[in-house]
Amino acid sequence: MQAGMQEFRGTADYIASEDLMNSVNVSMALGRPLLIKGEPGTGKTMLARSISEGLGRRLIIWNIKSTTKAQDGLYIYDTVQRLYDSQFGDHDVSDISQYIRLGKLGEAFASDEPVVLLIDEIDKADLEFPNDLLWELDMMSFFIPETGETITAKHRPTVIITSNAEKELPDAFLRRCIFHYISFPEPEMMKEIVRVHHPKLEDRLIAEAMEAFYWIRSLSGLQKKPSTSELLDWVQALAVGGISLEKIRKEIPLLGVLIKKNQDFDIILKRLNTQGPAKTKPRSQTLWG
Amino acid sequence: MFVNFFYELKRTGVPVSLTEWMTLMEALSKGLAFSSLSGFYYLARAVLVKSEAHFDSYDIAFQNYFKGIETPVNVLEQALEWLKDALPPYMVSPEERKLFQEWDLDKLRRELEERLRTQDGQHHGGSKWIGTGGRSPFGFGGYHPAGVRIGGESLNHSAVKVAAERRYRGYRSDETLGVRQFEVALRKLRQLTSRTEGEKDVLDLDGTIDATCRNAGRLELVWDRSRKNTMKVVLVMDSGGSMDPYIDLCSQLFSAVNRSTHFKDLKFYYFHNCIYENMYVDPACISRYAVKTYDVLRNLDPEYRLIIVGDASMAPSELTMIGGAIDWNNMDNEPGLVWLERIVKHFPHAVWLNPIPSQWWEPRLYYGAYTISLVRKLFPMFELTLDGLEQAIKQLKARF
Numbered sequence: 001m002q003a004g005m006q007e008f009r010g011t012a013d014y015i016a017s018e019d020l021m022n023s024v025n026v027s028m029a030l031g032r033p034l035l036i037k038g039e040p041g042t043g044k045t046m047l048a049r050s051i052s053e054g055l056g057r058r059l060i061i062w063n064i065k066s067t068t069k070a071q072d073g074l075y076i077y078d079t080v081q082r083l084y085d086s087q088f089g090d091h092d093v094s095d096i097s098q099y100i101r102l103g104k105l106g107e108a109f110a111s112d113e114p115v116v117l118l119i120d121e122i123d124k125a126d127l128e129f130p131n132d133l134l135w136e137l138d139m140m141s142f143f144i145p146e147t148g149e150t151i152t153a154k155h156r157p158t159v160i161i162t163s164n165a166e167k168e169l170p171d172a173f174l175r176r177c178i179f180h181y182i183s184f185p186e187p188e189m190m191k192e193i194v195r196v197h198h199p200k201l202e203d204r205l206i207a208e209a210m211e212a213f214y215w216i217r218s219l220s221g222l223q224k225k226p227s228t229s230e231l232l233d234w235v236q237a238l239a240v241g242g243i244s245l246e247k248i249r250k251e252i253p254l255l256g257v258l259i260k261k262n263q264d265f266d267i268i269l270k271r272l273n274t275q276g277p278a279k280t281k282p283r284s285q286t287l288w289g
Numbered sequence: 290m291f292v293n294f295f296y297e298l299k300r301t302g303v304p305v306s307l308t309e310w311m312t313l314m315e316a317l318s319k320g321l322a323f324s325s326l327s328g329f330y331y332l333a334r335a336v337l338v339k340s341e342a343h344f345d346s347y348d349i350a351f352q353n354y355f356k357g358i359e360t361p362v363n364v365l366e367q368a369l370e371w372l373k374d375a376l377p378p379y380m381v382s383p384e385e386r387k388l389f390q391e392w393d394l395d396k397l398r399r400e401l402e403e404r405l406r407t408q409d410g411q412h413h414g415g416s417k418w419i420g421t422g423g424r425s426p427f428g429f430g431g432y433h434p435a436g437v438r439i440g441g442e443s444l445n446h447s448a449v450k451v452a453a454e455r456r457y458r459g460y461r462s463d464e465t466l467g468v469r470q471f472e473v474a475l476r477k478l479r480q481l482t483s484r485t486e487g488e489k490d491v492l493d494l495d496g497t498i499d500a501t502c503r504n505a506g507r508l509e510l511v512w513d514r515s516r517k518n519t520m521k522v523v524l525v526m527d528s529g530g531s532m533d534p535y536i537d538l539c540s541q542l543f544s545a546v547n548r549s550t551h552f553k554d555l556k557f558y559y560f561h562n563c564i565y566e567n568m569y570v571d572p573a574c575i576s577r578y579a580v581k582t583y584d585v586l587r588n589l590d591p592e593y594r595l596i597i598v599g600d601a602s603m604a605p606s607e608l609t610m611i612g613g614a615i616d617w618n619n620m621d622n623e624p625g626l627v628w629l630e631r632i633v634k635h636f637p638h639a640v641w642l643n644p645i646p647s648q649w650w651e652p653r654l655y656y657g658a659y660t661i662s663l664v665r666k667l668f669p670m671f672e673l674t675l676d677g678l679e680q681a682i683k684q685l686k687a688r689f
Contacts, residue, residue: 022328023335026321030312030336037341080492080510083501087508168477174339175308181341220537223544 014043014050015192023180024051030178033119033137033159035169038182041227044162047182048118051158058115060157062104064124070132073105073119074142075151096146105133106151109140114155123163130173138176185228187214197232201239208248209235215249216258219271226258234258294333294354301350303343312336326355472545478520478552478594478682491515521554522546523589523636527599528572529561531657535644538673539598542642546596556593558585562603563625564632582628586635594685595632595639598673601664602645602657608664626663633667640681641668647677 008024010016016024024047027034036044052059062073078099085091093099102110108117122130136142140153161177163169185193187210194206209231217225226234234257243253252258252272259265298305313336316322322329330351338347489512496511503509524546526539546555558568558580568585571578608625633639641664643650645657650665652658664670669684671677 019331019335022331026316026332026335029319029321030316032312035339079494083497083508083510169339171304171306171339175306177339178335179339180335181344183341 008051008054011050011054013196014046015189015196016047016050017189020047020180020182023178027178028158031156033161033177035161035163035174035177035179036182037163037165037179039184039225039227040164041229042182042184043228044182045118045120048116048120048160048162051160052116055116055158057158058111058113059118060104060108060111060115061118061120063120064122064129066124066126068125068129070129070136071103073103073133074136075103075106075144076101077144077146097149100144100147102151105136106142108157108159109142109151109153111157112154115157117157117159119159119161121164122161123165123169127168127170131170134172134176184217190228190231193228194232194235198235198239201235202245204245205238205248206235208245209238212249212252213258216252216268219267222264222267223261224259224264230258291354294350297350297354298337298347301346301353303338303346303350305337309337475545475678475682476551477679478522478685489514519553520551521589521593522552523556523558523585523593523595525558525560525564525568525595525597526572527562527597527601528559528574529599529603531562531600531602532644535600535673538644542598542673542678554593556589560599562599563607564597564628565623565625566628582632586632589636591636591638593636593638595636596642596681596685597639597668598642598644600645600657601641601643601661601670603660605659605663608660626667629664629667638685638687639668640684641665641670642673642677642681643670644673647672 008016008021008028010021024034036047038044048061049059051057077096078101082093082096082099086093105117105119108115137159140156141150143150190210191206194201194210198206213226213231213234216222234254237254237257238248241254247253252268255265255268259268295305295310313333316332316336317329322332333351334344334347338344491513493511493513496513497509500509500511501507524543526543532539543557547557558570559572559574560568561574564582566582567576567579568582569575569578570580608629611622611624643661645661650658650661650670652662661670669681671681671684
């Protein structure tokens with residue numbers, strides 16, 4: 001590692017695995033965008049927040065929607081406004097730069113201090129979207145033909161890109177990225193994550209809840225498996241609701257917090273009676289004892 | 290440096306490019322691997338591999354290239370190769386199971402190493418070599434009361450030790466995956482056009498200038514339509530008894546198609562083994578929910594993309610004989626093949642997805658494969674896996 005290089009080590013409220021931290025540092029050292037994939041709810045978006053906090057840099061978030069175009073991230077030339085202004089002659093419309101507004105990527109380039117840029121859910125946009133950004137992300141600069149101005153990054157921003165894999169990303173784009181796949185946390189790591197978010201909860205409550213949670217995830221045929229963020233909500237709900245510990249594995253109360261689909265509800269309730277987690281021997285001692 | 294590793298990766302099917310390789314070299318020269326093999330493992334993976342579907346292949350290549358450097362030789366990959374093309378599982382009675390209660394793990398492991406050294410290829414159904422469906426202590430899907438399961442699925446629950454662990458195996462794209470992956474694949478099925486309908490929400494600059502000039506300089510804005518998907522899809526599924534083992538798979542495909550909001554129109558129909566004069570709007574395939582196949586053909590124009598899902602495995606008479614339909618009350622006066630031909634003539638864009646793996650489509654291997662070969666003469670057939678679906682979609686998008 002180069003001297004003076006800032007290194008990402010996770011933050012107090014975000015547990016990052018060893019290889020994730022590695023990937024973040026590699027992408028920063030090489031100045032390449034880091035592409036993060038993973039199941040929904042594994043903390044992809046939270047990562048950027050944690051990096052910005054950990055390094056003390058400003059976070060710029062560019063939320064991608066299905067209608068977002070690559071151009072929107074660079075700058076927007078408000079033609080309509082200019083046309084309207086020209087109509088009445090009360091504005092000086094010869095200065096085009098007053099109708100140029102920088103997008104999120106442009107903002108990150110123009111910033112005077114190094115920033116973290118999060119391009120969130122890039123797969124939501126059109127298939128060609130990532131290709132349209134290749135040059136800009138490579139060169140960290142773009143040209144505004146309307147004003148003849150070139151915006152160049154003063155400091156190379158740390159670019160984090162998240163994807164839910166709704167669309168395949170183009171190869172040319174992938175070649176330029178560092179890739180990391182956040183796999184679903186193992187029970188031990190999950191316990192740490194729950195601890196970080198709910199430091200005051202009883203050990204046994206967490207153990208029981210996790211037992212039930214991993215049992216549900218192990219069921220086949222679920223349309224949507226519950227994820228980390230749902231577990232966190234559920235643990236919170238269990239604690240607030242004052243549910244007795246014995247009930248958690250036997251009945252899985254407040255199931256609605258974990259499960260969002262009707263069919264999944266039915267599957268779980270049906271299996272709960274025959275092979276629920278209460279029927280199997282608790283693994284608590286061996287797994288997190 | 291490590292040039293052969295690059296080729297090893299290519300050989301195992303990881304699509305690495307020179308750009309990425311140069312990036313890795315740059316990273317190494319900056320010391321980002323921290324001079325350790327595990328550091329190198331993560332670094333090279335982050336730089337070279339761009340999809341979790343290739344993690345497993347990467348693991349294999351890494352093992353091949355670096356074997357003997359850090360960990361002792363891992364010959365299990367070879368054994369896993371031999372275990373491909375599995376036989377159906379061998380089931381045992383509890384009495385048989387009792388015969389072997391005691392087995393020494395160390396002895397077993399020694400024998401496995403011995404076998405790995407001496408075995409030279411695939412062996413299935415026997416009782417000594419590593420293979421599937423047999424009674425050898427090594428392999429999977431077979432039965433030896435205290436055997437070593439190597440990969441595969443535990444079926445008789447007797448493996449003393451699961452010998453192979455490859456964590457990212459589940460993400461391979463040639464395996465069948467979940468709803469989400471199907472959805473991703475389906476998204477490629479689209480055909481964009483801006484001509485027909487939709488909201489006019491994009492400023493047409495040329496049109497605006499034109500109209501404003503005509504308007505003697507008074508601003509007149511002209512809006513245009515954005516591009517929309519015009520793809521229309523009809524999905525027809527076999528819900529017969531022989532499809533039962535694939536219900537999970539089919540329902541995953543169904544929910545993926547159902548959730549795809551990007552199609553202009555989407556229709557579902559069901560049939561039992563083969564399509565005759567009726568199709569059904571309900572998987573139960575009872576006459577109350579029947580629609581005339583002729584009506585369907587009349588109502589849906591040939592622009593619809595037809596996806597048929599079925600195992601195409603039935604008695605040959607169901608395809609070739611008049612009145613051959615499996616349901617008694619369905620006394621057709623035309624054989625199934627005539628109906629299938631009629632359908633494929635109406636829909637030039639049609640594919641058949643088969644949940645039975647393609648290696649079984651060869652008639653001498655499997656009893657249902659004769660009818661599969663008949664159906665394949667009419668429809669382009671693909672496996673119902675992610676790869677198969679992607680190929681099928683390519684086929685559907687082709688223009689004539």
